[in-house]
Amino acid sequence: MNIAEKTEAKIKEEIVRAVEAAGLASSEEIPDVVLEQPKDKQHGDYATNMAMQMARIAKKNPREIAGDIVEAFDKSKASIEEMEIAGPGFINFRMNNTYLAELVPSILEEKESYGKSGEARRERIQVEFVSANPTGTLHLGHARGAAIGDALCNILEAAGYDVEREYYINDAGNQISKLAESVEARYMQALGEEYAMPEDGYHGADIIELGKQLAAEEGARWTEVSGEERHRHFRESGLRYALSRIEKDLGDFRVTFDEWFSETSLYEENKIEAAVEELRARGLVYEQEGATWFRTTEYGDDKDRVLVKNDGTYTYLAPDIAYHKNKLDRGFDTLINIWGADHHGYIPRMRAAVQALGYAKETLEVEIIQMVNLFENGEKVKMSKRTGKAVTLRELMDEVGVDAMRYFFAMRSSDSHLDFDMDLARSESNENPVYYIQYAHARIATMLKQSEEKNLRSDEFDGTLLTSEKEIDLLKRLGEFPQIVEDAAVNRTPHRVTQYAFDLASNLHSFYNAEKVLDAGHPVRTASRIKLMEAVKQTLRNALALVGVEAPEKM
RNA sequence: GUCCCAGUAGCUCAGCUGGAUAGAGCAACAGCCUUCUAAGCUGUGGGUCGCAGGUUCGAAUCCUGCCUGGGACACCA
Numbered sequence: 001m002n003i004a005e006k007t008e009a010k011i012k013e014e015i016v017r018a019v020e021a022a023g024l025a026s027s028e029e030i031p032d033v034v035l036e037q038p039k040d041k042q043h044g045d046y047a048t049n050m051a052m053q054m055a056r057i058a059k060k061n062p063r064e065i066a067g068d069i070v071e072a073f074d075k076s077k078a079s080i081e082e083m084e085i086a087g088p089g090f091i092n093f094r095m096n097n098t099y100l101a102e103l104v105p106s107i108l109e110e111k112e113s114y115g116k117s118g119e120a121r122r123e124r125i126q127v128e129f130v131s132a133n134p135t136g137t138l139h140l141g142h143a144r145g146a147a148i149g150d151a152l153c154n155i156l157e158a159a160g161y162d163v164e165r166e167y168y169i170n171d172a173g174n175q176i177s178k179l180a181e182s183v184e185a186r187y188m189q190a191l192g193e194e195y196a197m198p199e200d201g202y203h204g205a206d207i208i209e210l211g212k213q214l215a216a217e218e219g220a221r222w223t224e225v226s227g228e229e230r231h232r233h234f235r236e237s238g239l240r241y242a243l244s245r246i247e248k249d250l251g252d253f254r255v256t257f258d259e260w261f262s263e264t265s266l267y268e269e270n271k272i273e274a275a276v277e278e279l280r281a282r283g284l285v286y287e288q289e290g291a292t293w294f295r296t297t298e299y300g301d302d303k304d305r306v307l308v309k310n311d312g313t314y315t316y317l318a319p320d321i322a323y324h325k326n327k328l329d330r331g332f333d334t335l336i337n338i339w340g341a342d343h344h345g346y347i348p349r350m351r352a353a354v355q356a357l358g359y360a361k362e363t364l365e366v367e368i369i370q371m372v373n374l375f376e377n378g379e380k381v382k383m384s385k386r387t388g389k390a391v392t393l394r395e396l397m398d399e400v401g402v403d404a405m406r407y408f409f410a411m412r413s414s415d416s417h418l419d420f421d422m423d424l425a426r427s428e429s430n431e432n433p434v435y436y437i438q439y440a441h442a443r444i445a446t447m448l449k450q451s452e453e454k455n456l457r458s459d460e461f462d463g464t465l466l467t468s469e470k471e472i473d474l475l476k477r478l479g480e481f482p483q484i485v486e487d488a489a490v491n492r493t494p495h496r497v498t499q500y501a502f503d504l505a506s507n508l509h510s511f512y513n514a515e516k517v518l519d520a521g522h523p524v525r526t527a528s529r530i531k532l533m534e535a536v537k538q539t540l541r542n543a544l545a546l547v548g549v550e551a552p553e554k555m
Numbered sequence: 556g557u558c559c560c561a562g563u564a565g566c567u568c569a570g571c572u573g574g575a576u577a578g579a580g581c582a583a584c585a586g587c588c589u590u591c592u593a594a595g596c597u598g599u600g601g602g603u604c605g606c607a608g609g610u611u612c613g614a615a616u617c618c619u620g621c622c623u624g625g626g627a628c629a630c631c632a
Contacts, residue, residue, distance in 0.1 A: 034574090049575095173632040310630060315630065342627070433580075488571095496569095512595075
């Protein structure tokens with residue numbers, strides 16, 4: 001437990017004891033204590049609404065109840081300086097702030113672990129994200145999914161969950177055949193053959209290049225084998241090429257996966273048939289009009305869905321069910337899928353599948369990532385200037401850099417649309433939140449460097465000297481971090497971490513302008529403030545790391 | 556027609572599982588550099604939380620209906 005948690009736990013404990021001691025309710029009747037940090041500083045460091053919650057149970061008015069609680073409360077047990085009753089019955093607590101200073105040495109000791117949950121949870125969570133079809137490049141929607149997915153994984157890990165990141169490769173569909181045919185055509189053309197591109201083929205320059213490369217490396221040998229064999233070869237070549245490019249793009253975007261799961265493997269191991277049969281055994285499958293149907297309405301879907309079409313082939317749903325069965329068989333407690341907004345209609349049927357396989361509805365969570373709109377010069381950017389097609393992850397990375405993208409994509413709640421302002425993302429000014437935060441980190445780095453040059457460092461630390469308004473604000477902010485991580489994990493809201501980093505940076509800048517750190521005239525205070533700066537620097541770095549943004553030493 | 560998401564300051568968005576006078580950034584206005592990075596700070600103004608009901612001590616938050624914007628509703632992958 002970190003210091004903030006310990007402090008809160010003590011207060012809560014004492015509230016419960018006071019309620020009982022005042023004879024207001026028995027221990028079973030007492031609701032969970034809600035302890036919050038008021039937005040308005042005048043309301044103290046913590047506040048509880050216990051008296052209002054007790055109104056119904058104790059049948060007294062909240063202010064009276066609050067009075068009884070305050071009377072029975074032992075302030076010395078919870079480092080409380082002062083208590084007051086306010087508004088409709090809030091009890092406000094003002095802390096004896098010296099406890100806050102303990103944070104600094106504890107953060108410096110925990111280092112990159114500060115913010116992480118002390119104990120590991122048993123829950124295993126698998127997060128599947130991006131999963132773009134391996135037929136082209138990654139676009140902005142994928143980029144946002146990647147940024148949010150990876151940040152969420154980092155945050156879940158920090159909160160103590162056992163996390164696995166997975167990319168599902170849709171390598172069994174029609175599009176892959178088209179890709180294979182396109183590569184094949186380009187290969188033949190590179191060898192000087194007249195060979196038509198397939199209808200709806202992939203006409204990009206990259207595929208032409210790949211065809212040339214294959215022709216150069218492998219010669220004409222594929223013209224001499226059967227069409228089937230040739231097709232299989234170019235399918236593999238095309239796939240390998242597309243995937244390696246995706247992996248490279250994502251790697252440069254600082255996103256890596258533990259597992260790349262192939263859809264084709266489900267076919268090869270007859271997993272799809274097995275999944276359909278399992279549903280059939282549970283009485284959830286029926287035949288009608290020559291097709292095989294899955295009774296998803298049993299689990300709240302609008303209508304039943306086809307698994308096997310009347311031409312004998314599977315719909316996309318069948319392999320998806322087999323895939324999710326495979327995930328569940330691997331023993332994950334929770335599956336989180338990160339999908340683009342255009343897929344939200346599939347949620348009911350996938351949830352139906354999970355339930356049909358005997359798991360609780362909550363086992364599968366789907367996080368929907370809303371659209372990204374690019375803006376430049378105040379105008380919506382529809383298409384890439386270079387290619388005339390949708391803007392890719394790679395292009396934007398080249399334009400604005402990884403840090404800005406990672407931060408911007410994660411800074412809004414995933415279910416609201418994101419307006420991505422390219423001018424802002426590129427700008428090196430205080431308007432750009434990424435620079436603002438990184439600048440705070442770099443500023444501290446500069447101070448630390450100078451503290452060495454000026455020989456102002458020492459191991460002396462006296463927390464009681466950190467009492468200015470800005471220092472207290474900073475300390476309180478530092479103390480919030482573990483709880484922010486916890487909340488972001490539980491609620492699946494990575495944007496809380498970006499927001500926190502911004503707030504902490506803001507506190508730092510504010511402190512910086514108000515107080516001087518390096519002051520030879522006050523050696524102990526200087527040493528203590530240096531420690532405080534180190535703690536802020538560490539916490540900024542930790543917060544940024546969770547969302548995949550670098551913390552530079554100088555700018 | 557059905558379903559999902561959104562609607563909060565001029566703009567972009569927060570608002571943590573119902574709490575006090577609804578917050579931040581940008582934009583506007585007024586200030587702060589012989590001092591550790593002014594890529595920064597301080598202050599001021601700005602609100603019918605889409606609309607109407609309901610639930611209760613208390614609603615931006617929960618429920619119902621409606622309005623607006625976006626998306627989804629295949630034996631397509």
